[in-house]
Each structure stands twice: as C-alpha cells, then as structure tokens.
Amino acid sequence: MICCLNSSCHNPPNPDGTEFCSNCGVPLVILRHYRPIRVIGSGGFGKTYLAEDVEKFNELCVIKQFAPQIQGTGALQKATELFEQEARRLQQLGEHPQIPTLLAYFEQEQRLYLVQQFIDGENLLDELQQQGTFNEQKIRELLLELLNILTTVHQQKVIHRDIKPQNILRRKSSATKGNIILIDFGASKQLSETVMTQQGTTIGSFGYAPLEQMQDGQVYPASDLYSLGATCFHLLTGVAPWELWKQQGYSWVANWRQHSQQLVSPQLAMMLDKLLQPNYEERYQSAEAVLQDINDVNFLLEMPATVAHPRPVSTPPELPPTAAYQPLISIKRQEEIISPTVVDLAKPKQYFKIPLLLSGAILLLSLGGYGVWQIRKPLVDHTVAYEKLALANSLTAHTEWVNSLAISADGETLVSGSADKSIKSWNLKNGALKTTLSLHSDVVNSVAISPDGKTVVSGSKDGNIKMWNLPTGTLKATLPRSEARVNAVVISPDGQTLVSAGGDNKIKIWNLQTGELKHTLNGHNNSVMALTISSDGQTLASGSADSTIKIWNLQTGDLKNTLIGHKDVIFAVAISPDGKTLASGSYDRTIKIWNLPTGELKNTLTEHRYAVSSVAITPDGQTLASGSWDNTIKIWNLQTGSLKTTLTGHSDLVYTVAISSDGKTLVSGSKDKTVKIWRITE
Incomplete structure (x- = not known):
C-alpha cells in the first residue's frame, strides 16, 4: 500500500503502483523516489511517515511533513523556523552513528518535507511502559551513551x-553499545544564536526543560544536562x-529520592543531584564533566581513603639513678604465671618493651637499665560495651564534607580535614574549636597526628603534603608537591616515618623529622586510596582502586603479600593491635577480615547497603567500627563478624571514623558537613 500525503484526505491508503491518490x-511518490507506506506519528506541526526509497532497493526511511494546524502569523513563522532548523541541525551534525542522518530536505506541493534515516527501534517511554522502571545498571549504560552523543552535539x-524518553530510541539490534539514538532536533538551537524567544513562546517539554529555558529561553549545554537528569529520574x-x-514547580528536584522505590548508589544519587540543580551554574557544565565522574574512579570519593591510625607507643621515662635493683622473677595475675624475657641487666639506662598478654589486653612493660620492671596500666578496658555508644556531640564548623579524622594519643x-580546604583542631572533651588551618588550595583528603601530639600532617587533592605545629597552628614545612592528588597519609608509631599515597599509584616513605624522601614503593596499578601501619611499626598495608591490598615491610620497602578478594575500589584498611588481623572496606559494599601473617x-561482612568508606579497630582488638555511604556506622565483633549495633545520626554519606586511645570515644565525619562524637553510655 501507498499512503497519501494529503493531510485533509479522508482515504489515504492506495494500492501499490498507484501514482496519484x-x-x-x-501525487503519491515525492521527488519521484520516496514512497510513503504508513503514518507512524502526528502532531501539531504535521505527520511522520514510514517510507521507501525506490532508488535504493526500497530502503526504509522516514518522511516528516510540515503541515501545521495552527493559527496566527507569528506562530506559523516560528513553527516553520523550527522545522527548517531540524534539517539544518541534522546536516550540521553529519553522519553521527547515534543521530539520524538527513537524507533530503525540500518543498513540494507547497509543503515542506524532511527525509531522514529510519531507525528500527522504540522510544524509551514505550520501553518504560512495557518493561517497567530501569535499574541502576541500565541508567548508567544509558548515561554513558547519551553523554557521548551530547559531547559531539555540544562541540x-x-x-x-528537548531531551526526554520519547526522543530517545533504542535500536532493536542486539548490540550492547551504540544502540541508543537521540532524535527530534526540531527544538534544537545554535549556541551562538540569540537565545531569547518571543514573549509567550516556550520551547521544550514541561518537567524536562530547566528553569532558564522555560523562564526566558536561555539555553546552555547545562540545560540539556538538566533534561538528561530529569529523563533518568523518570x-x-x-x-x-x-x-x-x-x-510543585521546580521544588521537586530537591526531594527526588522520595519517589524512588529502589536503592540508588550514592555515586548515582550525587550525579543526579548535580544534574538536577535548578541554578544552571551549579550543574555540570559539560557532558565531558559528567563522563569523567562516571569513568574516573576518584569520583567515587571526592573524598579520601580513610586511614586507620595505629595507637602510638609511649616513650618510657628514665628512672632516677637512686633506684635500687629490684629484678622481678615473675608476675602473678589471675592465677597465671608469666615469665619475663631475659635481659642483660648489666647495660644501664636501656629500656626494653616487652608485650605481655593478660586477659586479652596488651600491656607494654618497660624494663630500665637498673633492673626495675614497670607495669603500665592498660589503655583500654577490654570489657567496654561498644553496643552502648551514643551520640554525645555534633560539630558543625566545616562548610563542606568531612573527609578525614585523627585523634591525639x-x-x-x-583533627578533621574537609572539602572546604581546611583542617580544624578541636577539644575532644567539650567539642570546642581550637584552630583552623587553611593553606591548602583543594580538598584535604587525609590527616595524621604524630605520637607526641606536636605535629599534624595533611594530604590534599592539590598534591601537597603539609606539616603543621599542632599546638600553635603554624605551618612547619611543605613536602615536594606531587602532580597527583594525595589520598592518604599515616605516621609510624615511633613518630619517625611518614607514609603517603595517592593518584599516581605510588607509596612514598618520608623521614618525618627531616622531610627527606626515603623510599618510593611501586606495585599498585591504580590510585592508592588507604594506608595503615602495624603497632610494631614493621608492616605497612595499602588499599587501592585496583581492588588489591598490598602488604609491605615498612623498614625495607619489600612487598610481602598481595591480598585479592574485593571486587572494587578499596577505601579503607586497618590492622589490629596484635598485628594478626587486617580489616578492609570497599566500594563493593563489603568488609573483609584477613589473617595478616598468612x-x-x-x-x-555484608550488612552495609553501599560503599564501606572507613574501618577502625578498637585498642583491645575485639571490636571493629565501619562507616558507609549508607549514612550509618556499624559496630562489629571482630572475632566472630557478628553485628553489635548500628549508629544512625548522619544525614548523608559517612566518610571517616576514628577511635580514641582509651577506646571509649568514636568520632565520625560525613558528607553532611558534620563531625559527630559518640561515647559509651553507662
């Protein structure tokens, strides 16, 4: 059958071979070789037909006919401009594989016609109605394809x-890439043209078009990106x-999450937040910028890997010369006899730190050269009930998310580091702000405090590592700058060594006292996100965006082991005080517990719904705390993996957690810009 193109004809179908209706x-065949078959769409501007090109072996094509059913000279003129504009845009964009190719544009019988490539597929609104809502994976795949198309269009x-589900087709072919087609450039505009429309004229679709476009006709690349965000939401x-x-007008975008019936990862949620900003200046400014956030693993952060800082070992005091020899043969406790290590008492003024395991607590015994043993009180009571942690204070001085925390010995x-480029020191007891350090030019990703409490080290996205005098708040030194971001810094328990790592895939070992670079460790093939050092200062563990954890000899820099098991970026690592257990947290939503020696x-552990961004182990080695992008902190029995309790109080992603040396205070930092202090309730 041949379809008549006369919009007022009441009997359009005609038998094959007919020349006139x-x-x-x-006439039924236009330009002597385009033969319309049937109507496949209609609207206020005219009709769209499926047709055959008889000169190309009856190849299918699409004919758009301009026959507007509107009144008024101004409206008709605008409609004509838009129709002609689509042809110009298709010609300008050339033969992009995901944009229909313009085949012809002409006038016949006082009507305008546009002929373009036929796409065998259906639009995404039809797909939504037939198959139901898209899952996150489908949304991500759609974003990748559309953003690549928009990159070309905007260039x-x-x-x-007018981006919306109706104007996006999916080919029926089985190809996994390149099957998304962007159509209908009738509303498109040349960026260099005057962007104001006539008063009362609206271009775009309500709900999908951004405020600047609907209000006064202004459009930017960011305008299409808003429409893309609204499409993904739909x-x-x-x-x-x-x-x-x-x-609700445009107020709905602030609460779009309440309409979602499925879990959305924080990464996608953050991207939709930015795409749907009512103010175009606060959105992504280019399709390339969105693509970078999807493809760049560091966007999974915009925050650092969380660093678990080991509990420092105190330097024992010297004994007075008058101390008498009182060598101990044994120590009796809870009916157990533990023999001391034999030492050379002939060497005065030498101290030996000897670990003693008493009822699950690690004690450090300092043996003086005069033969006197000193038993130090355990820093933590192993009976602490961490399931009784409760919110004690909320600190709100930061103006952006809090990335990193460290507590003095x-x-x-x-001390807290933030995306507001500042480092803040607080009185942990009462929450009072003591000092603000603000010489970094970008996000502060990591902070560490030396065991003596005199130095703070900060690592930043700006590539700098800075050393500060903590009591005075003054800058002591800046280490040679890296071209890549610094994701993590950690200080050894003896206070002599600083370790840093970042986006260049390298780990650097520095002399903390002199600032001299001692070693550079290579082994990871993607950004190093997390670092931790064992309490004896011998072992370094690093977690990376390459999904591996590497175990190093800190003294020699030798690689000892590579742990493989996570399926995605590793954000956090922590070593237990006895050096036997390593805990790691990942974007794959899991926490893994490893035997460190083997x-x-x-x-x-799989209770978190989103990425695990931080892990910390209590000083008694019995309990693990984890922070997650699901806005919660979970407390676990490290030995059994059982969940003790979940702390809820942050209103956004939890990026970092730290535990005090007495084990009775937990501190957390979040995307909600707050630092929260949790304490054991009696």
Missing part, C-alpha cells in the same frame, strides 16, 4: 533543548517529571 488526486555548538522511578512540575585533641581471608 484515488481520492484526492495528490558543534548545538543545544538539543526512567528510574516511573514518575513523570511533568506531573511533579504541575504540582592523649585523647585530648581531634593473607588468608577469614570473613566477609
């Missing part, structure tokens, strides 16, 4: 202005932005 006499200085939730716009001072995987 039997009902109205209008040609063209703004589409496909993800099944809720039409038009319906929300009718009821004496438990008096808390590298054997002992347990996998």
Whole structure:
C-alpha cells in the first residue's frame, strides 16, 4: 500500500503502483523516489511517515511533513523556523552513528518535507511502559551513551533543548553499545544564536526543560544536562517529571529520592543531584564533566581513603639513678604465671618493651637499665560495651564534607580535614574549636597526628603534603608537591616515618623529622586510596582502586603479600593491635577480615547497603567500627563478624571514623558537613 500525503484526505491508503491518490488526486511518490507506506506519528506541526526509497532497493526511511494546524502569523513563522532548523541541525551534525542522518530536505506541493534515516527501534517511554522502571545498571549504560552523543552535539555548538524518553530510541539490534539514538532536533538551537524567544513562546517539554529555558529561553549545554537528569529520574522511578512540575514547580528536584522505590548508589544519587540543580551554574557544565565522574574512579570519593591510625607507643621515662635493683622473677595475675624475657641487666639506662598478654589486653612493660620492671596500666578496658555508644556531640564548623579524622594519643585533641580546604583542631572533651588551618588550595583528603601530639600532617587533592605545629597552628614545612592528588597519609608509631599515597599509584616513605624522601614503593596499578601501619611499626598495608591490598615491610620497602578478594575500589584498611588481623572496606559494599601473617581471608561482612568508606579497630582488638555511604556506622565483633549495633545520626554519606586511645570515644565525619562524637553510655 501507498499512503497519501494529503493531510485533509479522508482515504489515504492506495494500492501499490498507484501514482496519484484515488481520492484526492495528490501525487503519491515525492521527488519521484520516496514512497510513503504508513503514518507512524502526528502532531501539531504535521505527520511522520514510514517510507521507501525506490532508488535504493526500497530502503526504509522516514518522511516528516510540515503541515501545521495552527493559527496566527507569528506562530506559523516560528513553527516553520523550527522545522527548517531540524534539517539544518541534522546536516550540521553529519553522519553521527547515534543521530539520524538527513537524507533530503525540500518543498513540494507547497509543503515542506524532511527525509531522514529510519531507525528500527522504540522510544524509551514505550520501553518504560512495557518493561517497567530501569535499574541502576541500565541508567548508567544509558548515561554513558547519551553523554557521548551530547559531547559531539555540544562541540558543534548545538543545544538539543528537548531531551526526554520519547526522543530517545533504542535500536532493536542486539548490540550492547551504540544502540541508543537521540532524535527530534526540531527544538534544537545554535549556541551562538540569540537565545531569547518571543514573549509567550516556550520551547521544550514541561518537567524536562530547566528553569532558564522555560523562564526566558536561555539555553546552555547545562540545560540539556538538566533534561538528561530529569529523563533518568523518570526512567528510574516511573514518575513523570511533568506531573511533579504541575504540582510543585521546580521544588521537586530537591526531594527526588522520595519517589524512588529502589536503592540508588550514592555515586548515582550525587550525579543526579548535580544534574538536577535548578541554578544552571551549579550543574555540570559539560557532558565531558559528567563522563569523567562516571569513568574516573576518584569520583567515587571526592573524598579520601580513610586511614586507620595505629595507637602510638609511649616513650618510657628514665628512672632516677637512686633506684635500687629490684629484678622481678615473675608476675602473678589471675592465677597465671608469666615469665619475663631475659635481659642483660648489666647495660644501664636501656629500656626494653616487652608485650605481655593478660586477659586479652596488651600491656607494654618497660624494663630500665637498673633492673626495675614497670607495669603500665592498660589503655583500654577490654570489657567496654561498644553496643552502648551514643551520640554525645555534633560539630558543625566545616562548610563542606568531612573527609578525614585523627585523634591525639592523649585523647585530648581531634583533627578533621574537609572539602572546604581546611583542617580544624578541636577539644575532644567539650567539642570546642581550637584552630583552623587553611593553606591548602583543594580538598584535604587525609590527616595524621604524630605520637607526641606536636605535629599534624595533611594530604590534599592539590598534591601537597603539609606539616603543621599542632599546638600553635603554624605551618612547619611543605613536602615536594606531587602532580597527583594525595589520598592518604599515616605516621609510624615511633613518630619517625611518614607514609603517603595517592593518584599516581605510588607509596612514598618520608623521614618525618627531616622531610627527606626515603623510599618510593611501586606495585599498585591504580590510585592508592588507604594506608595503615602495624603497632610494631614493621608492616605497612595499602588499599587501592585496583581492588588489591598490598602488604609491605615498612623498614625495607619489600612487598610481602598481595591480598585479592574485593571486587572494587578499596577505601579503607586497618590492622589490629596484635598485628594478626587486617580489616578492609570497599566500594563493593563489603568488609573483609584477613589473617595478616598468612593473607588468608577469614570473613566477609555484608550488612552495609553501599560503599564501606572507613574501618577502625578498637585498642583491645575485639571490636571493629565501619562507616558507609549508607549514612550509618556499624559496630562489629571482630572475632566472630557478628553485628553489635548500628549508629544512625548522619544525614548523608559517612566518610571517616576514628577511635580514641582509651577506646571509649568514636568520632565520625560525613558528607553532611558534620563531625559527630559518640561515647559509651553507662
């Protein structure tokens, strides 16, 4: 059958081979070789036909006919401009494989025609109605394809202005890539043109078009990106932005999450937040910028890997010369006899730190040269009930998210690093702000405090590592700058060594006192996100975006082991005080517990819904705390893997947790810009 192109004809189908419509006499084949078959769409501007090109072996094509059903000279002129504009844009964009190719544009019988490539597929609104809402994986795949198309479109200085599910086709072919087609450039605009429309004229679709486009006709690449965000929201939730716009205007974008019936990862949620900003200046400014955040593993952060800082070992005091020889033969406790290590008492003024295991607590015994043994009181009571942690204080001085925390060995001072480029020191007891350090030019990703409490080291996205005098708040030194971001810094328990790592895949070992670079460790093939040092100062563990954990000899720099088991970026690592257990947290939503000496995987904890960004082990080695992008902190029995309790109080992603040396205070930092202090309740 051949379809008549006369919009007023009441009997359009005609038999094959007919040259003129039997009902109205209008020619049925246009330009002598385009033969319309059937109507596949209609609207206020005219109709769209499926057609054959008889000169190309009846190859299918699409004919758009301009026959507007509107009144008024101004409206008709605008409609004509838009129709002609689509042809110009298609010609300008050339033969992009994901944009229909313009085949012809002409006038016949006082009507305008546009002929373009036929795409065998269906639009995404139809797909949504037939198959239901898209899951996150489908949304990500869609974003990758559309953003690549928009990169080309915007490079040609063209703004589409009408991105919505109806204008996105999916080919019926089985190809996994390149099957998304962006259509309908009728509303598109040349970026260099005047962007103001006539008063009362609106270009775009309500609910999908951003405020600047609907309010006064201004458009930018960011305008298309808003429409892309609204499209993803519609496909993800099944809720039409038009319906929300009718009821709430643009206020709906601030609460879009409440309409989602499925879990959305914080990464995708953050991208949609930025795409849907009402103010175009606060959105992504280019399709390339969105692509970078999808593809760049460091966007999974915009925050650092969390560093678990080992509990420092105190330097024992010298004994007075008058101390008498009182060598101990044994120590009796709880009916157990533990023999001391034999030492040379002939060497005066030498101290030996001897670990004693008493009822699960690690004691450090200092043996003086005069033969006197000193028993130090355990720093933590192993009976602490961590399931009784409760929120005690919330610190709100930071203006951006809090990335990193460190607590001084004496438990008096808390230091926080933030995306607001500052480092703040606080009185941990009462939450009072003591000092703000602000010489970094970008996000502060990591902070560490020396065991003596006199030095703070900070690592930043700006590539700098800075050393500060903590009591005075003055800058002591800046180490040679790296071209890549610094993700993690950690200080050895003896206070002599600083270790840093970052986006260059390298680990650097420095002399903390002189600032001299001692070693550079190579082994990871992607960004190093996390570092931790064992309490004896011998072992360094590093977690990376390459999904591996590497175990190093800190003194020699030799690689001892590589732990493989996580499926995604590793954000956090921590070593237990006895050096036998390593805990790691990953973007794969799991916490893994490893036997550190053997590298054997002992347990996998899976209660977090989103990425695990931070892990910390209590000083008694019995309890693990984890922070997650699901806004919670979970407390676990490290030995059994059982969940003790979940702390809820942050309103956004938890990026970092730290535990005080007495084990009775936990501190957390979040994307909600707060530092929260949790304490054991009696």
